[in-house]
Amino acid sequence: MHPANISFNAAGNERLDAFLSTMMNEPRNQIAHLIKGGHVEVEGKKAAKPGLKLKPGQRVVVTLPAMEPKAAQPIDFNVPILYEDDHLLVIDKPSGLTVHPAPSVKEPTLVDWLKHHDVRLSTLSGEERHGIVHRLDKGTSGAMVVAKTNEAHEALSKQLQDKSMxxxxxxxxxxxxxxxxxxxxxxxxxxxxxxxxxxxxxxxxxxxxxxxxxxxxxxxxxxxxxxxxxxxxxxxxxxxxxxxxxxxxxxxxxxxxxxxxxxxxxxxxxxxxxxxxxxxxxxxxxxxxxxxxxxxxxxxxxxxxxxxxxxxxxxxxxxxxxxxxx
Missing domain, CATH: 3.30.2350.10 (Pseudouridine synthase)
Structure with missing residues (x-):
């Protein structure tokens, strides 16, 4: 699987790791690992420090490392859809379902289910996290919004950041x-x-x-x-x-x-x-x-x-x- 590039424009003066943690919905320690591994560029230059202060309008590009594809597994569960249109869908995640693939996850995930059902998904969060704007813990059930387009994904991520979502x-x-x-x-x-x-x-x-x-x-x-x-x-x-x-x-x-x-x-x-x-x-x-x-x-x-x-x-x-x- 090839690496994926995703980009964001900084909205204000804040730390690089904090900004990406919000926009990518990933823990800050994982973001720091990406930065220290040379996977993040700011205005075309590799960022060396997670604490780099961004300026409004700066372009941030993240290259997500490729993950080894896992063997296809049967999708024998259903995920209720509460709402769907051309831009997004809202689902009711069952308890016990992991949201997206990771090296430690062996069973099918929500992202696997979405792809299995040919749901169009945004690509801002990389191959393994297509469409995922925010997450729920595996054991937690309930409402989640999934982005179908990159424009919807970016707008919803900003709402997470400013707490209007x-x-x-x-x-x-x-x-x-x-x-x-x-x-x-x-x-x-x-x-x-x-x-x-x-x-x-x-x-x-x-x-x-x-x-x-x-x-x-x-x-x-x-x-x-x-x-x-x-x-x-x-x-x-x-x-x-x-x-x-x-x-x-x-x-x-x-x-x-x-x-x-x-x-x-x-x-x-x-x-x-x-x-x-x-x-x-x-x-x-x-x-x-x-x-x-x-x-x-x-x-x-x-x-x-x-x-x-x-x-x-x-x-x-x-x-x-x-x-x-x-």
Whole structure:
């Protein structure tokens, strides 16, 4: 597979690694690896330092290293499509599905499914990440937008950067929150004690999350909450909950090791996605229905008469000030 070149124009004065991390939706340490490996040019010259300060209008070109093609695998799963037009599509990612190929990923991914179904995809993020504007963790289900054109991809990436695109998540946690609203503003970086985990660390990247009480379980030991991200750090919701002794049920990485939850998936769902359509300028909002596995668990532990009203997308959106007109 041949290397792929992708290019961006800097919009403001910021670090090269921070800019590319946002535009490519990749962790900053992976961006730094690309820069140090000589794969990034600014105005035609190879950039040597991740901390290089960009100027507005500068052209940044990234050459993504070629990946060895993997053997074709059967695509025996379905991905619900919530919306589709000539510019983009919004899908409901199932729990357990990895978004894009990587050397460590052996099973088919969302990108594989999209290509298998001949969906036109943008090429700004390289061969293995065609169409991918933002990601969800493998275990997390819910709404994702996929770009079909490079123009749509660039416009949506800018919305991620200026925070005019966003998502509201649903999660079931234990123990319940103490306050109706809990705002966490703590920096996140790689955990010094476990390289598989992220953690609140003094010199990590800024991260802010707002948590909102929705509904207690019948035994009041767990609680359904809504979450809004103001930044997009890896495992952000899970790390911020862990920082004040809460965890999402089914989370076996950040959960309680002495009493693991007997749940087959993490109860975290990207419920609502909002953005401005890159071609029409129309404000758009989509809600991904909770999957059968998540819904069955809620039905077992929560009062359904209260749950239906609680899960009204308009009601959840009203809990947060998005500065976005729907």
């Amino acid at each position: 966003g998502r509201f998540y649903l999660a079931v946690i234990t123990p319940p929150l103490k306050e109706d609203m809990t705002f966490i503003d703590k920096p996140i970086g790689r955990s010094p004690g476990n390289r598989l985990k992220m953690a609140v660390v003094p010199h990590g990247k800024p991260a802010q999350t707002l948590f909102k009480k929705l509904l207690p379980s019948r035994d009041e030991k767990s609680e359904l909450i809504a979450c809004k991200l103001f930044t997009g750090r890896t495992h952000q919701i899970r790390v911020h909950l862990e920082s004040f002794s809460r965890h999402i049920l089914g989370d076996h990485l950040y959960g309680i090791k002495s009493n693991p939850d007997k749940i087959q998936r993490i109860l975290l769902h990207a419920y609502t996605l909002y953005f401005t359509h890159p071609a029409t300028g129309k404000a758009m909002r989509f809600s991904a229905p909770i999957g059968t596995d998540f819904a069955q668990w809620l039905q077992s532990y929560f009062d359904m008469k209260d749950l239906d009203e609680t899960l009204d997308p308009d009601r959840i959106a009203a809990c947060f000030d998005t500065d976005t007109a729907f």
